[in-house]
Amino acid sequence: MIHLALSLVVAMADGDLAMSRGDHDAAAQSYRAEAEAHPELYEARIKLANALSLSKHHDAAIQIYTELLAARPDDPDLLLARGRVYTLESRWPEAEADLTAATAHSPDHGDAWSALGDLYLRSDRPRDAVNAYSKWIAADPKNPRAYLARTIAYRSAGEFAAARADFDIARAYGTPDPGIDLQRSSLQQSKPEQGSAVPEKFTWLASLSYDFSTFSTDRSNWHYYNAALRRYWERGSLGFEYLHSRRFDSNDYAFALDAYVDLWQRAYANVRYQYSPRAVLYPDDSYRVEIYQEIETGWELAGSYDHMDFTARNVDMYGVALGKYTGNWYLRWRTLFIPTPAKLGTAHRALARYYYAGNGDDYLEINGEFSRGAESLEGTTIVETTRGQSVGAAFQTYFNPRWGIRLSAGYDDGKTLFEQSIVEKLYSAKILTRW
Secondary structure, X not given: OHHHHHHHHHHHHHHXXXXXXXXXXXXXXXXXXXXXXXXXXXXXXXXXXXXXXXXXXXHHHHHHHHHXXXXXXXXXXXXXXHHHHHHHOOOHHHHHHHHXXXXXXXXXXXXXXXXXXXXXXXXXXXXXXXXXXXXXXXXXXXXXXXXXXXXXXXXXXXXXXXXXXXXXXXXXXXXXXXXXXXXXXXXXXXXXXXXXXXXXXXXXXXXXXXXXXXXXXXXXOEEEEEEEEEEEEOOEEEEEEEEEEEEOOEEEEEEEEEEEEXXXXXXXXXXXXXXXXXXXXXXXXXXXXXXXEEOHHHEEEEEEEEEEEOXXXXXXXXXXXXXXXXXOEEEEEEEEEEEOOOXXXXXXXXXXXXXXOOOOOOEXXXXXXXXXXXXXXXXXXXXXXXXEEEEEXXXXXXXXXXXXXXXXXXEXXXXXXXXXXXEEEEEEEEEEEEO
């Protein structure tokens, strides 16, 4: 009997040692030998199941947890363990059933609420994840990991102010987990217009850009130059821009003021005014207002009005848009309505932007647009439909905290009354610096 007990202790110790060094397969072998020799030993079987789950033998682990639960159906630790493995297997309904049962049997079990939040986050239910992590915080109110977890859930739900608040609380309670690549600057809302958010330690942003277009017809190439300077405050920003254009062997320039300002709760606006002293290529003046309203689970509604004064006539545009923040993605659809004397024109634009580094600085973007309108020949009743479609891609990265670049390219195929088909290829390069 003594020999049996000693052999059991040695085998279990071997398994524990293998677990401590991360050799889960070896640990499973040691635990399996004891579990098969002594199937009545609960400790050997639970340790075997844990080792199997860590060594990615999920089906075998689930089978053992299920056998143990047959004898202990209300054990919250067993329900938690099996629920976690179901989560790893993306078996969402089974995982949710186990983990909600574990929290029901043990409402103060912080690990169970943590696992339930992880399940919701992995299954793209960030609001449910926020609620589960809140219960974890209630059970363990000074645990920085709980606040970090809810930070990520809030960010996935598009609730950036709440995410920043939780991150600050986590930092106050202890050093954030070094395994989580998450800085406070990544919790700045990635507003759809370039330059509308900047990490807190910088208050100025400057940029220089050059855009170049070639055409399939005998049109000359077009060139655009832009210099911008933007100042940031806690509730908004103001930018000054100088624009220069060379098209059809003509040159023109314009000045613009572009502002972002917070409005009421979870709402902000973009207001822009542009003036051209010569108004050869640019409108005499133009202005725009767009209001964004964030709603639940990362959705954002927007409405806009643009007005442009040209020498021949004025142009008005009315826009509606729907955006979605989900994890590191920003998705947006925008429709513009352009009334003209000939008929109502429309333009639809889709954008998908992926913040691959988890912050608001570095992203990949693809976009596309299709439009339909009409042109009329002056002095006649001739009206002809015009069409256009375009696709584009952009890449922005900051190669150190102060300096970044943005590169983009696009393809535009349009049909007009006077030129039946015009293919435009667009290229752009921008350098950014902030301080």
